[in-house]
Amino acid sequence: MAALHRPALPLPRRLGVPRLSGSLRGRTVILGASMLVIGIALLQVNQFSRLASTGYQINELNRERAARQAENHDLEAQVASLSSLARVDWEARTRLHMEPAQQRLYISINHPLPQRQALPTRFLPQPKPAPEAPAPAAHGDTIWERLLKLLPF
Amino acid sequence: MFGQRGRMNARLITLAAIFTIGGVALSARVVYIQAFNTERYQAEARDEHFGQQEVRAPRGAILDRNGYPLATTVDAYDVHVNRADWQDIDAARRAAELIAPLIGAKPNDLVNEVRKEKTGLYLAYAGLDFDKGTSLHDADAPGLRLIQTTKRFYPEGDIASTLLGFVGRDHAGLTGIEADFDRELGGIPGTVYFERDSIGNRIALGSERVGQKPRPGGNIRLTIDRYLQRLVEGELDTQLAKTGALGGSIIVMDPKTGEVLAMASRPGFTLSRLDLNNPNQALFRNRAVTDVYEPGSVFKTLTAAMAVDQGLVTPETTYVDTGAAYIGPSTIRNWDYSANGTTTVTQLLQRSLNTGAVWLGSLVGPENFYAYVQRFGLGQATGIGLGGEPDGLVRPNTDPSWSEVDLATNSFGQGIAATPLQMITAISAFANHGKLMRPYIVKEMDTPEGPRAFSPVVVRQVVKEETANTVADMMNRVVEGFPGHLAAIRGYHVAGKTGTTTGATLADGAVRDGNVASFVGFAPVADPKMIMLVKLDFKEDRLGGQVSAPVFAILAPSILAYLGVRPDGPQLVSTTH
Numbered sequence: 001m002a003a004l005h006r007p008a009l010p011l012p013r014r015l016g017v018p019r020l021s022g023s024l025r026g027r028t029v030i031l032g033a034s035m036l037v038i039g040i041a042l043l044q045v046n047q048f049s050r051l052a053s054t055g056y057q058i059n060e061l062n063r064e065r066a067a068r069q070a071e072n073h074d075l076e077a078q079v080a081s082l083s084s085l086a087r088v089d090w091e092a093r094t095r096l097h098m099e100p101a102q103q104r105l106y107i108s109i110n111h112p113l114p115q116r117q118a119l120p121t122r123f124l125p126q127p128k129p130a131p132e133a134p135a136p137a138a139h140g141d142t143i144w145e146r147l148l149k150l151l152p153f
Numbered sequence: 154m155f156g157q158r159g160r161m162n163a164r165l166i167t168l169a170a171i172f173t174i175g176g177v178a179l180s181a182r183v184v185y186i187q188a189f190n191t192e193r194y195q196a197e198a199r200d201e202h203f204g205q206q207e208v209r210a211p212r213g214a215i216l217d218r219n220g221y222p223l224a225t226t227v228d229a230y231d232v233h234v235n236r237a238d239w240q241d242i243d244a245a246r247r248a249a250e251l252i253a254p255l256i257g258a259k260p261n262d263l264v265n266e267v268r269k270e271k272t273g274l275y276l277a278y279a280g281l282d283f284d285k286g287t288s289l290h291d292a293d294a295p296g297l298r299l300i301q302t303t304k305r306f307y308p309e310g311d312i313a314s315t316l317l318g319f320v321g322r323d324h325a326g327l328t329g330i331e332a333d334f335d336r337e338l339g340g341i342p343g344t345v346y347f348e349r350d351s352i353g354n355r356i357a358l359g360s361e362r363v364g365q366k367p368r369p370g371g372n373i374r375l376t377i378d379r380y381l382q383r384l385v386e387g388e389l390d391t392q393l394a395k396t397g398a399l400g401g402s403i404i405v406m407d408p409k410t411g412e413v414l415a416m417a418s419r420p421g422f423t424l425s426r427l428d429l430n431n432p433n434q435a436l437f438r439n440r441a442v443t444d445v446y447e448p449g450s451v452f453k454t455l456t457a458a459m460a461v462d463q464g465l466v467t468p469e470t471t472y473v474d475t476g477a478a479y480i481g482p483s484t485i486r487n488w489d490y491s492a493n494g495t496t497t498v499t500q501l502l503q504r505s506l507n508t509g510a511v512w513l514g515s516l517v518g519p520e521n522f523y524a525y526v527q528r529f530g531l532g533q534a535t536g537i538g539l540g541g542e543p544d545g546l547v548r549p550n551t552d553p554s555w556s557e558v559d560l561a562t563n564s565f566g567q568g569i570a571a572t573p574l575q576m577i578t579a580i581s582a583f584a585n586h587g588k589l590m591r592p593y594i595v596k597e598m599d600t601p602e603g604p605r606a607f608s609p610v611v612v613r614q615v616v617k618e619e620t621a622n623t624v625a626d627m628m629n630r631v632v633e634g635f636p637g638h639l640a641a642i643r644g645y646h647v648a649g650k651t652g653t654t655t656g657a658t659l660a661d662g663a664v665r666d667g668n669v670a671s672f673v674g675f676a677p678v679a680d681p682k683m684i685m686l687v688k689l690d691f692k693e694d695r696l697g698g699q700v701s702a703p704v705f706a707i708l709a710p711s712i713l714a715y716l717g718v719r720p721d722g723p724q725l726v727s728t729t730h
Contacts, residue, residue, distance in 0.1 A: 055360075066301070070228035070283045077227045080308035084221075085383050104644070104710065106720055 204349040205364070210340030211303060213370035215317055215330055217379040218414075218596055222308050224317050224331070229304040230286030232256055232278040238296030239267045248294035252277065255285045267296075279322065280304035307424050312383050315421040315439040316594075321429070328437045330594075333540045334373055337600050343367030371599025376412040381405055381712060385415040388708055392689065393419055396700050399660050399667070401689040402441040402573045403704070405712060408581040408675055408684040410609040411590030413537070414712075416441050416574075435661050443541040445570035446669050446688065449697070450488075450505040451652035452566025453513075454624055455579060457498055459525040460513045462620040468499040468627050478511040480561045485511055488653065499627045503634050505651065507565045514564030519550035522560060528615045529579040530589055531571050537592045546570035566652060573671075577686040579615075580673045583628065583648070584681035587614050587621035629678045640674050640702035642709050644720035648681075649674025649705065651697035659690045668694050672701035676709055682718045685709065 081087065092098040186194050214225040232252065239245035245268065249260035256263075256278035267275045280302065281289070290299050305320055318329020325339065326332035344364035348356045385403045393401060405415040418440040422431075438444065460466045476492025478485040487493075487507050493500070501509030514522055526532060532547035547569055548555050562568040571579075574592060582589045591610040598605055616624075628648035632638045640649045652671040659667030668691040675684035685708065687701040713720075 066228075067287070070301075073227050074283055077225060077306050077308060080222045080225065084309045085379060086310050104714060106644075106714070108719070 199346075202348060203346045203362075204353065204355060206345050206347065208343040208345055208367045209303065209324060210342050210367035211369045212305070212320070212324055212340065213338040213372045213599065215338070216372055216374045217309075217377050217382070218375060218412075219378065220374065221379050223313055223375070223377070223379065225306050225308065226303045227306045228283045229280045229302055230283065230289070231276060231300045231302050232281050232286070232289065233274040233298040233300060234263075234267045234277050235296040235298055236267055236270050236273055236275055239264065240271060242268075244295045248296055251292045251294040252289060252297060255289055256281060274298060309379055309383070311423040311425055312379065312386055313377060313416070314424045315418050315437070316377070316416055317424070318437070318439075319424060319427055328540075329439060330373065330375070330539075333538065334595070334598065337373060337598050338370045340370030341365075341368040341601070368601075371601075371604075373598040374596045376414065376594050376596050377416065378414050378715075380715060381415040382417065384711055384715075385708060386417040388704060389417045389419055392700070392704055396689065396691070396695070398689040398691055398695075398700070399664065400440065402444075402686070403688070403708075404441050404573055404577050404686045405708075406577055406581060406592060406684050408584035408590070408681050411578070411581070411592045412596070412609070413592055413594045414683065416594070438541065439539065441573045442537065442539045443543065443572070445543055445545050445572050446671075447568070447570055447654040447657060448566040448576050449652035449654040449669065449671065450507075450510075450566055451576060451580070451650050451671055451673050451697075452569065453502055453505065453510045453564070454583065454628060454650050455525070455529055456510050456513045456517070456522075456564045457502060457627065458583065458616050458620055458624045459517045459522060460498070461623050462525075462616040463517060463521060465516045466498050466513065468623060469497050471495050471497050472501075472509060472512050474501075474506055474508050476508065478508045478561065480511070480558050481556075483558045483561070485561055499630050499634070502627050502650065503631050510565035511561045514560050519555075519557075519560050522564070523547070523549040523551075525615075526563075526569070528589070528613060529582065530612065530615075531569065531575055531579060535572075535574055535578050535592050537574060537594055539594065542574070543572065545572060545575055567654065573686050573688050576671075577673060577684060580650075580675075580686075581684050582615045583621045583625045584675040584684055585621070586618040587616040589613055589615045625675075625678055625681075628674075632674065638702065639698060640672060640705045642676070642706050645676045645709065645713055645718070646678040646721050647674050647676045647705075647709065648678045649702070651702055653695070653697045655694060657690070659692070664692050667692055670695045670697040670699070670701045672697050672705050674702075674705050674709070676713060677718060677721050679721070682716050683709070683712055685712070 212226045214222045216222055234248070234252070239248065242264075245264045246260065249263045249267075252258075253260040253263045258277070263277060267277070286299055286301075289297065303324065307317075314329075316329055318331040318333075319327055320331050321327045326335035331338065343366045346362045346364050348360045350356055385405060389401055389403050392398060400419045402418040403415070404413065404417075406413050416439070418438075420436055422428075422436045457466075461468075472495075474487070474491075474493040474496045476487060476490065485507055488505065491504070491506075493504060493506065496504070496506065496509060498509070498513070500506075501513075517525070526547055526549070531545055532549075533544050534542045547563075548559055550560070559568055578589065578592050589612040591612050593607050593610070595607055597607070615621075625648050628650055629646055631651075632640050632647045632649045640647055640651075650673055652669075652673070654669040654671075655666075657667045657669045658665055659669070669688060670691060671686065671688040673684070673686045675681040685705055687704045687708075689695070689701055689704075691700075
């Protein structure tokens, strides 16, 4: 009876393996989930930062394009100004010391007239624009788009 | 206990019901917003989140006949200062030191002007050159706001100012070609939508969408030649300074096509020193098109043409000039009070006899006379397409107040009024085998509907070809029949007629008894390539033959040489092979 009531030898303790196993699995899941969340967050941050950076670059490029166009217009205006009659007259009188003709001599020349000086392109008839080429392949796809493309469906 | 629990349940149920009803109502509202009234709320949300800005379309250029720009558009900046940022006096002074030199202002004056008010934007300078604006942009002065814009630029300087006109601050044409062809030049503005914050300011890196791209304005190519325009304006200014004339107009046209090659009028304005606050708006008129005058003796060529065309006279037909013509109680005398005896029609024109014109007018008769006047295009706008062109003043015999004296005075160009453009157009018919051309000044233009080109338009055959040639020959004898005519030029045969009108109202009503001295001539007579009208306005008496004919003689050789017209005189030409 006594023996009956003797407490049994304690079973070799498995050092809480089931508990450890459950805890580890839980931690792994939590870790995994955290990693996933952090990963997604990082992707999101990366995405936003790239978006902001691209937006900034676009703005900068637009600004630069506008500046270049303005410079172009300015240069064309300078060309027009430099080929103006007032300037030609001034150059002829001051630099070349020319004076208005007092006597005219007319000479007939059997030779075609030289071509007129080309005007600034802005004032010439514009050729028809070529049809736009299709957009290049997904070269600049976002990470999301690249990930989505990996999916089998 | 039960009762208490029951009351609690009832309260909970009531609360739950309230929440449920509230929830259902909110859900219904959400469904209504999302599903039934989507577009309206989307639009409201867009309006809230996105601002809209109009993007001005670049204005088209005005080119001369060879494509050289007379007026074009360049980029510029409007310089604004945010008044709130300049309330700190030290910051304001620092910024003013950077800004003021570039806009030609004194720093202290600028600071004082900006600080007059505490909020809002102050426009410090409109249309700052692009390079200066860029350096200001780089300077990054506190409170500085640079807004990119455009401004009109005139590469050829101030030439053709009254013809070209100008644009206002909103870049809409206000006078001249700029106003008359504003639709074609102005283009169609575009729209840009940008993301904005809660107080409406643009978010620097926010999204931006182009709603509608601005469509640039089209270019307009005129028939005006910049060389001829400059030549004509220079000579007009010289003559005004030399003779003391109050004003004047010179028009050069191709008589065969009606193309206006040059058109100058004074008084006018200078584009480089344009003052829109000047109350004298009359300065902005293109008087060659808008102002009428009594053509005087130039009109005698038309009267002679009528009589010749009707077969009533030939150049050699004679009449006896007694020095006076009596029409009822009125007596009409020659301008020099001369009596010339037996005189031919050609001599009548050479001596510019009023009595002779009265005689011719009476031969033609009022019915035919006014029919011809109408056929020559007087009393109606030419249709050149420039704003402010009047019909002119003609009192035909159908008018109840008309009398025979009107026919008599009209026959030598008085009591009838026309614009310089109408007169040169009418006389052009003699240089173009009797065909009246519609004058035009725009050669080509880009319209919103596509490019449009203009070509010569024959309005009508005014007189027979033989009549036109006969009158041209008589006009040639006016210039070359007597030695020493001041319109005669070496190397080319010229046809022309002088005109002088006394008692004219000039200088916009300031001068009541003024004098208009004019000359219309074309060359070479055998195959006319250009016709020119010179009109000068004086306070005192001057004769067209003395002051206007010499202007023709100065300008015509240069114009004909420029047009490549071979001189009639073979001694001046040498040929190379």
